[in-house]
């Protein structure tokens with residue numbers, strides 16, 4: 001039976017620490033850290049995530065601003081909003097909620113965000129820093145995965161890690177983070193042959209493919225640490241991960257659930273990144 005690691009619980013711990021740090025700043029009469037979130041259009045899932053981000057900021061005492069733009073926003077208008085936020089000295093972190101409505105170029109928007117305010121860690125400068133092992137902003141979901149691994153007491157050094165999925169948002173950066181901590185990393189994707197056997201070699205298995213319950217017990221080595229990044233809706237509209245929990249849990253050593261696993265950690269890591277940006281802006 002696996003030990004189930006709840007990101008929701010880990011998040012509570014980290015957010016309590018962040019609250020204390022916010023309290024100390026407020027007590028000292030300092031300017032408070034501020035996150036600006038841009039949401040274009042009316043995608044219900046995106047709206048719920050940005051609401052979660054605003055609530056989390058309020059919960060720890062961080063300032064936030066939600067900039068809602070209509071579905072018909074043009075690329076130029078969106079770029080102008082980013083430029084205004086880049087210039088605003090009260091704003092420490094900027095993110096544009098993804099995905100953007102069809103017709104808008106997210107890569108261009110991300111490149112426009114000042115790297116020192118890019119708390120999503122998606123700007124090419126920050127991507128490069130991750131690959132060069134320099135200090136920059138690391139994407140929030142991969143950072144959350146690593147924090148959960150550390151909380152499991154799993155040290156990636158010398159371990160075999162398999163990452164299922166190669167997206168820029170999760171698969172590629174989490175693979176790099178694991179490599180940076182000296183794991184032996186394999187990235188699997190839709191063209192990988194013998195997928196279950198490759199995955200079953202892993203001491204650490206990160207599932208980030210976006211296919212509901214794809215990972216069953218045959219993909220998992222006895223005692224492995226399994227981190228489920230999937231956010232899929234089944235036919236009943238219920239949230240399910242990429243991992244078939246009922247099948248994998250008896251075999252794994254550690255497992256994260258969906259919901260209440262990696263998802264809440266994404267927002268908690270965003271708060272941490274925003275505080276980091278603030279401290280850099282304040283020259284701390």
Ligand SMILES: Nc1nc2c(c(=O)[nH]1)N[C@@H](CN(C=O)c1ccc(C(=O)N[C@@H](CCC(=O)O)C(=O)O)cc1)CN2
Pocket residue numbers: 048049052095096097098099120140141231239258259260261262263264265266267
């Ligand atoms: N600009 C960004 N866009 C997106 C990111 C991102 O990091 N930056 N990640 C995802 C969405 N996301 C945050 O933005 C996110 C996803 C899931 C959760 C979460 O807490 N999920 C809960 C369940 C919530 C539900 O019931 O739907 C959980 O897993 O327990 C938070 C944030 C894509 N876009």
